[in-house]
Amino acid sequence: MPDSLLKKYSGAVPRYTSYPTAPHFHEGVDTGVYAEWLQAITDEQTLSLYLHIPYCDRLCWFCACHTKHTLKYEPIAIYLESLRKEIAAVGKLVNRDAVVTAVHFGGGSPTMVRPDDLVDLMAALRDAFRFSDEVEISVEMDPNDLDEPRYDALARIGMTRASLGVQDFHPDVQRAINRIQTFEHTKSVVDAVRVRGVHSVNCDILYGLPHQTEETLADTVRDILSLSPDRIALFGYAHVPWMKKHQTMIREDVLPGIEARFAQMSLAARMLVEAGYEPIGIDHFARPTDSMAIAQREGRLRRNFQGYTVDAADALIGLGASSIGQLPQGYVQNMPATGEYQRMADNGGLAAVRGVAVTDDDRMRRRVIEEIMCRFELSFDALRAEFGADAEAIVGEAGSFAASNQDDICRLVGDRFTITEAGRPFARTIAAVFDSYLANGKGRHSIAV
Structure with a gap:
C-alpha cells in the first residue's frame, strides 16, 4: 500500500456504530x-x-x-x-x-x-x-x-x-x-x-x-x-x-x-x-x-x-x-x-x-453507511426499492465520488457502488462521503486505519 494513499485516506472519521x-x-x-x-x-x-x-x-x-x-x-x-x-x-x-x-x-x-x-x-x-x-x-x-x-x-x-x-x-x-x-x-x-x-x-x-x-x-x-x-x-x-x-x-x-x-x-x-x-x-x-x-x-x-x-x-x-x-x-x-x-x-x-x-434522510444515509461498512457495496436498485425517489440523491453522490476518485478505491459496477479490495481498509472514510453531518465540525474522531 503506497504511503501516499494511506495518508490521503486515513484521516479522522467516525466509526459509524450509529448515524447520526x-x-x-x-x-x-x-x-x-x-x-x-x-x-x-x-x-x-x-x-x-x-x-x-x-x-x-x-x-x-x-x-x-x-x-x-x-x-x-x-x-x-x-x-x-x-x-x-x-x-x-x-x-x-x-x-x-x-x-x-x-x-x-x-x-x-x-x-x-x-x-x-x-x-x-x-x-x-x-x-x-x-x-x-x-x-x-x-x-x-x-x-x-x-x-x-x-x-x-x-x-x-x-x-x-x-x-x-x-x-x-x-x-x-x-x-x-x-x-x-x-x-x-x-x-x-x-x-x-x-x-x-x-x-x-x-x-x-x-x-x-x-x-x-x-x-x-x-x-x-x-x-x-x-x-x-x-x-x-x-x-x-x-x-x-x-x-x-x-x-x-x-x-x-x-x-x-x-x-x-x-x-x-x-x-x-x-x-x-x-x-x-x-x-x-x-x-x-x-x-x-x-x-x-x-x-x-x-x-x-x-x-x-x-x-x-x-x-x-x-x-x-x-x-x-x-x-x-x-x-x-x-x-x-x-x-x-x-x-x-x-x-x-x-x-x-x-x-x-x-x-x-432520526429523519427520513437519516434513515436512508444510515442504510447506505451500514451497507458500505458491512458489505462494501451499495445496490442502487435496493436503495430505490426502500426509499423511492429520495434515493436519487445518494445515487448522484456515489456517482460523483466514484467518477472523481483517481485511486481506484471504489467503482460503479452496473447498478452498484462497489468498494475495491484496495479501498476496503478505508471503508470508514468512504462511508463519511455520505455523512451529511460531518462537515459541521462537531466531534473529534480517531484515525481511520
Missing part, C-alpha cells in the same frame, strides 16, 4: 421523549438489552469506555440498586409482549459484579421483560476478576457468548497500557466457560499499541489462534486523549505511525484468514460456521454500538450510566456521570439526557 453519530446527540431527547418512544414499542417488535457496568478494578490506559476505577465493592452495590430501578421503570413502559432476543453486559468490567448480585440482576431483567427461549446472553470478561463462583453465576444466568479483551500478550506492551494478562490466565478462562456450556468465545486484539511491533502482534495472534475462538475482533487502538485523560499516560512517541499500524493490521488479518477465519467487515473475523459469518454470507450482518452483530432486534435498549439505545424513532443516551445517573434512576427510573430523532 454521538456528537450530534442533543438535550432535546430527554426522559419524556424517551418514555414516549418506549411506550410506542409494539407487541410484534423484538428487543435487545445492553447493560453498562461502569467500574473496573484496574484502569487500562488504552481504554476509551465510560468507566471508573474502584477497589471497593460498595460503589458497585449501590450502583446496581439504581440499575435495577431503571430496569423496572423501563419494563413498565415497554409492551410486555415484545420479546427480548439478546442481552449484552458491557463495561467497564461486568465480571466485577459478585455472583449473587449478577444472578439477582438477571432476575430483575426477567421480571421486567419477556425473554425468548433462545435468548443470546453475552458478557465482556476481565480474566483478572474471575473465580469459580463467578463462572458458576455466569452459567446460571445463561451466558451463551464470552468476550475477552486480550490486546497483546507481550509484557512490554502490557506494561505500557497497564493491562497485565498472561496467555495462561486467558486460556484458563476460555477453558472454564467452555466447560460450562458456552457455545461461542470472542477475543479482542488491538494493533497500534505502544511498543507494539509486527513480531509481538504475530506472537499474540498465534497464541489467540491456539485457543480456537469462534470470533476475533482486530481493532486499531484509538488514541483520543482529549476525550479520555488517562490515555495521556501512554507516550505518543512510542506509538506506531500510520504506515506501521497498517502493516500490523495487514499482517494480523492475513494470519487470521490463513487460519480459516472469514473476514467480517473492517475488523472482525469468524469461523465459517459461526452465526456472524453465516449472516454476512446471507446479507444479514448489522452494525450497532457493539460493532458488527447478528442482532436483528427492532429496538436496542440501553440500561445503566452512559448507555445508548437505538429505537425506531432515534437514539437516546443515559446520563454518563455515574452519581447523577443514580440520582435520576432513584428518583424516577429513567435517566435519558440526550439523543437524536
